[in-house]
Amino acid sequence: MNAISITRLFGLGLTPGKLRGLQRISNPNGTLTMIATDQNSSMIKMMKDALKREPSYEEIVDAKVMLSRALSPHCSGILVDGYYGYASTLAAWAIPSATGILIRVEKSGAPKNAAGAPIAEIEAGWGVAKIKRCGADAVKLLAQFEPGEFDSAERNFELVRRIHDECIQHDILFLLEPIHFPYKVNGVEESKDAVLARKARTVIETAKYLSRYCDVYKAEFPGTLGVESDSQLMDNLKRLNDACERPWVLLSAGVDYDQYKKQVEMAVKAGASGVLGGRAFWKEFFTYPTPAERLKFAETECVRRVQEIDAIVKSGATPWFKRYGLSIEELHMIRATEGWHARYGGGPTLTPAKSATADPHAVY
Secondary structure, eight states: OOOEETHHHHHTTOOHHHHHHHHHHSOTTSOEEEEEOOOHHHHHHHHHHHHTSOOOHHHHHHHHHHHHHHHGGGSSEEEEOTTTTHHHHHHTTOSOTTSEEEEEOBOSSOOBOTTSOBOOOBOTTOOHHHHHHTTOSEEEEEEEOOTTSHHHHHHHHHHHHHHHHHHHHTTOEEEEEEEOOOOEETTEEOOHHHHHHHHHHHHHHHHHHHGGGSSEEEEOOSSOBTTBOHHHHHHHHHHHHHHOSSOEEEOOTTOOHHHHHHHHHHHHHHTOOEEEEOHHHHGGGGGOSSHHHHHHHIIIIIHHHHHHHHHHHHHHSOOHHHHTTOOHHHHHTEEOOTTHHHHTTTSOOOOOOOOTTSOTTOOO
């Protein structure tokens, strides 16, 4: 096979930083088995229920470090938060060097508009630039999105575009996670049945709005097991796959593990590139009152679940590069031309003229 210009990758938005991020969070065959440990609110609530009191900052950190240490050797990437997770988890050597790290950029919880729709915000004191400086492989943004709720849709859409642009500026991989939610219509809260009835439509339509503004798209399951038939759910998944303009992975949304396993099996058949699941793998972990009990559950049942899903993903998911229209053989033949480094990132910036006595080691 003849050499292929690296311009092909650049034209797909796969610049060196983003490409390296994809390599770091992927399995060797280009599939993605990722675990989320960034859910602060749900973790704290479960710990509070188990301890019968508010957990301390240190207890939350220790639990996150323990969970990461148990699970990260068995996945291609792990998602952590900045507030509790990243610095301590990294410094404690809880994540092996072969496992990619994603860090969430949004704050836990969000203010709501008059319709009860959440408006996503960035964690105070945090951002894309800091995540890049910290050495992470990817930025993750949770952005609740409902095409039919115009006010929140417009606001959250602009936040998505802003983070998308900042990730391009800092050349770091961007993973986007939209989720549906109930809201008020003419001042009346939607019923649970109404939300369930439109979930698949919302998930598929949202992919059409947002999937182009990321590098990996984290999608909800488009429907509900036991509500729609399996054949209808497979049709929904195929339409979601067609709507996604980037590789997509399936989130778990807190369902029980057995349900998530079936969702994953269906999703990879429809074209998903893998998973980024959280509570389905570990939610019982935070219900145990002692560290010893948590550790035992993490190292046994949690690991078993991750290994089981990993096998499904590696054997059946669509490699991320295939979603970009590339084969591994083509990637092996991509080459840059001489001087690419000077042109990379928009080329050289204007610098002050250097005098004969200027410091030769100065950065201009």
